[in-house]
Amino acid sequence: MDDGLFCSCVILRLYCLISRDICNRAVLVANLAPVTALVEARGLVKVYAPKDRKSEPFTAVDGIDFTLHRGEVFGFLGPNGAGKSSTMRMLSCVSPVTGGTISILGMDAATDGRAIRSRLGVVAQDDALDNELTVRENLLIYGLYFGLSKAVASERASELLQFAQLEERAADRVSALSGGMRRRLSIARSLLNRPDVLLLDEPTTGLDPQARHILWDKLYQLKQQGVTLVLTTHYMDEAEQLCDRLVVMHKGKIVAEGSPRQLIEAYASREVLELRFAVTAEAAPADKIREADLCHRLEVLPGRLVCSTDDGERTLAGAHRLGIRPDSAIVRRSSLEDVFLSLTGRSLVD
Amino acid sequence: MSEQLALRSARVVVTRHWWVIRGANPWTPLVEGLFEPFLYLMSIGVGIGTLIGHEGRVIAGGYSYASFVAPALLATSAMNTAANQTIWGTWYRLQFEKFYDSLVTTPLTTTDIGVGEAWAATARGGLAGICFLGVIAALGMVHSLWAVAAIPAVVLIAFSFASAGLAVATIMRELHHNQYVQLVMLPMFLFSATFYPLSVYPTVVRDVVAVLPLYQSTVLARGLTLGRVGSDQVIAVAYLAVMGSGALWFACRRLGGLLAL
Numbered sequence: 175m176d177d178g179l180f181c182s183c184v185i186l187r188l189y190c191l192i193s194r195d196i197c198n199r200a201v202l203v204a205n206l207a208p209v210t211a212l213v214e215a216r217g218l219v220k221v222y223a224p225k226d227r228k229s230e231p232f233t234a235v236d237g238i239d240f241t242l243h244r245g246e247v248f249g250f251l252g253p254n255g256a257g258k259s260s261t262m263r264m265l266s267c268v269s270p271v272t273g274g275t276i277s278i279l280g281m282d283a284a285t286d287g288r289a290i291r292s293r294l295g296v297v298a299q300d301d302a303l304d305n306e307l308t309v310r311e312n313l314l315i316y317g318l319y320f321g322l323s324k325a326v327a328s329e330r331a332s333e334l335l336q337f338a339q340l341e342e343r344a345a346d347r348v349s350a351l352s353g354g355m356r357r358r359l360s361i362a363r364s365l366l367n368r369p370d371v372l373l374l375d376e377p378t379t380g381l382d383p384q385a386r387h388i389l390w391d392k393l394y395q396l397k398q399q400g401v402t403l404v405l406t407t408h409y410m411d412e413a414e415q416l417c418d419r420l421v422v423m424h425k426g427k428i429v430a431e432g433s434p435r436q437l438i439e440a441y442a443s444r445e446v447l448e449l450r451f452a453v454t455a456e457a458a459p460a461d462k463i464r465e466a467d468l469c470h471r472l473e474v475l476p477g478r479l480v481c482s483t484d485d486g487e488r489t490l491a492g493a494h495r496l497g498i499r500p501d502s503a504i505v506r507r508s509s510l511e512d513v514f515l516s517l518t519g520r521s522l523v524d
Numbered sequence: 525m526s527e528q529l530a531l532r533s534a535r536v537v538v539t540r541h542w543w544v545i546r547g548a549n550p551w552t553p554l555v556e557g558l559f560e561p562f563l564y565l566m567s568i569g570v571g572i573g574t575l576i577g578h579e580g581r582v583i584a585g586g587y588s589y590a591s592f593v594a595p596a597l598l599a600t601s602a603m604n605t606a607a608n609q610t611i612w613g614t615w616y617r618l619q620f621e622k623f624y625d626s627l628v629t630t631p632l633t634t635t636d637i638g639v640g641e642a643w644a645a646t647a648r649g650g651l652a653g654i655c656f657l658g659v660i661a662a663l664g665m666v667h668s669l670w671a672v673a674a675i676p677a678v679v680l681i682a683f684s685f686a687s688a689g690l691a692v693a694t695i696m697r698e699l700h701h702n703q704y705v706q707l708v709m710l711p712m713f714l715f716s717a718t719f720y721p722l723s724v725y726p727t728v729v730r731d732v733v734a735v736l737p738l739y740q741s742t743v744l745a746r747g748l749t750l751g752r753v754g755s756d757q758v759i760a761v762a763y764l765a766v767m768g769s770g771a772l773w774f775a776c777r778r779l780g781g782l783l784a785l
C-alpha cells in the first residue's frame with residue numbers, strides 16, 4: 175500500500191470538507207445579510223360573507239399591519255374569536271384577503287398563491303391528518319403534493335418520523351394516535367417541503383402538559399435551526415417561552431405589539447398583589463384601596479382583588495394599615511397574562 | 525405548462541385514493557362494481573329472457589335478450605361505481621373530515637382537487653365497466669368488434685357521472701338529501717331503455733327519457749356491443765363529453781367557494 179497516496183487522499187478529503195464548509199458558511203451569510211421582511215401585511219381585512227339572508231357580513235380581521243423577519247418567532251396572541259385563525263389562513267394563501275395586501279417571500283399572496291404555498295409549512299388548528307392512511311403514508315403523500323419525487327419524500331419522511339418521535343408508529347393508522355402524537359405528525363408533515371416559514375395555529379391547544387412540553391422542545395429545536403415560526407396561541411407561557419415578538423389581537427385588531435418583556439413593561443406594572451377574601455365580602459376593601467390610591471389599577475373579581483403596583487409589599491403594608499385583613503395575599507411579578515387581560519378584558523367571550 | 529402542472533398535481537390526489545384502496549383490500553371495490561349488475565343480468569337478462577323467448581330476440585336484433593340488457597347494465601355499472609365515489613366519498617370528506625383543508629395549504633389548487641377527485645372516480649367506474657365488459661364478452665353477449673371501442677366508451681360514461689356526482693357533492697348539504705339522489709338514480713336505471721327499447725313508450729315519454737344521461741350511455745354501449753353504430757352513438761358521445769366537462773367545471777368552481785373561505 176502506498177502511504178504517500180493514502181496521505182494525499184486524506185488531505186484531499188479534508189480539503190474538500192473544509193472548503194465545502196466555507197462555501198456553506200458563505201451561503202449562510204449571504205442568506206442572512208439583508209434583513210429584508212419575509213412577510214409584510216398591510217391593512218389586512220377579512221370579511222366573511224353572511225351565511226344566510228338574515229345574517230350580516232362579519233369582519234373577522236379589521237385592518238391589521240405586521241412585518242415578519244427571517245429567523246424570528248412571531249406570535250399572535252388573542253382570545254377566541256380575535257381573528258387569529260383567519261389571519262393565519264390568509265397568510266397561508268388559502269383564504270383570499272378581503273382588503274389590504276400580503277407580500278410573502280417577495281411574492282403577492284393574491285396572485286402567486288401556488289408558488290408561495292410551495293414554500294410554506296402549515297399546521298392547522300385541527301390537525302386535518304389523512305385518517306385513511308398510515309403515519310408514514312401521511313408524510314409521503316404530503317411530499318408528493320408538494321411535487322417531491324418519491325425517493326426524496328421517502329428520505330425526508332424517515333428523517334421527520336425520527337424528529338417527531340413516531341418511528342415505532344410509522345405503520346399505524348393515524349386514527350390510533352394520541353392528540354400529542356397527531357400534533358407532532360402534523361408538524362412533521364408541514365416540514366416535508368423544508369419550508370421557509372412555518373405557520374402554526376394554536377399548536378398546543380388541547381394537549382396535556384407532557385405533550386405540550388415535548389412540542390415546545392420540538393419548536394425550540396426548529397427555532398435553533400433558523401426556521402421562521404409564526405404561531406397563534408392564547409397561552410401566555412407559550413408566548414413568553416417561544417416568541418421573540420408578538421402582537422396582541424382583540425376583535426380583529428392589533429392592540430399591542432412588542433417582545434414579551436416590552437409588552438409587560440408597557441402594559442403592566444412591575445408587580446401584582448393579589449388579595450383573597452371569602453367570596454361574600456369584597457366590595458368594602460376595594461373601595462378603601464381605591465380611596466387610599468394604593469395601586470395603579472385595581473380589578474375586583476369574585477373573592478379576589480388584583481392590584482397592579484410597583485411594589486407589592488408596600489401596597490400590602492398599606493392595605494394592612496387600612497385595616498384590611500385578607501385570607502391570603504400573594505405578591506408576584508407581572509406576567510404576560512396581566513398584559514393580555516388588561517388589553518382584552520377578563521371575560522374570554524367568543 | 526400550467527395545464528401540465530395542474531394534471532400532475534391532480535394525479536397525486538388519484539395516487540392518494542389508490543393508496544387507501546391498496547391499504548384496505550384492492551379487490552373489494554371491483555367485486556362491488558360487478559356483483560349488482562351481474563345479478564340483474566342473470567335474473568332479468570337470462571331469466572326473463574327465457575320467459576319471453578322470441579320477443580326478446582326481436583328486440584335484440586336477432587341476438588339473445590340478455591345481449592340487449594347486458595350493455596345497459598354495463599353503462600349502469602360504470603355510472604353507479606363512478607357516481608358513488610364522488611357523491612358519497614368526496615361528499616363525506618368534504619363534510620365530515622378536514623381532509624381537503626390540509627390539501628389546500630399545499631401547492632394544490634381547488635381545481636386540482638376537483639379534477640383529481642373526478643379522475644379517481646372515473647378510474648374506478650371505468651375499471652368496473654371494463655371488467656363487466658369482460659364478463660359479458662365471456663358469456664357471449666358481445667357481437668361486434670366495435671366492442672373494443674366500448675372500453676373508452678365506459679371510461680367516458682364513468683367520467684361524465686363522476687363529474688356529475690362531484691357537482692352534486694358540492695351542493696348537497698345534509699345527509700338526508702341522499703333521498704333525492706336515490707329518487708333520480710333508481711327511476712333512471714329502471715326506465716332508460718334498460719330492459720326494453722324506447723319504442724314501448726308514448727312519444728312524450730320517449731322525449732323525456734331520451735335526454736336522460738343513462739339513456740345516452742346505454743345507447744352508446746348497446747350500439748357498440750351489438751355492432752349497430754350510427755349518428756345516435758356520435759350524439760351520445762358528444763352529450764356525455766359536454767355533460768362531464770360542464771359538471772366538472774361547475775364542481776371545481778363550487779369547491780373553490782367551499783374550501784377557500
Ligand SMILES: Nc1ncnc2c1ncn2[C@@H]1O[C@H](COP(=O)(O)OP(=O)(O)O)[C@@H](O)[C@H]1O
Nearest residue numbers: 222232234253254255256257258259260261785
Ligand atoms: N368561515 C367563516 N365564516 C363566517 N365567520 C367565520 C368564519 N371563520 C371564522 N369566522 C368568525 O370570525 C371570527 C374570528 O374567527 P377566528 O379567526 O377563527 O378567531 P380565532 O382563531 O382567534 O379564535 C369568529 O367570530 C368566527 O366566528
Ligand SMILES: [Mg+2]
Nearest residue numbers: 258259299376
Ligand atoms: Mg383559531
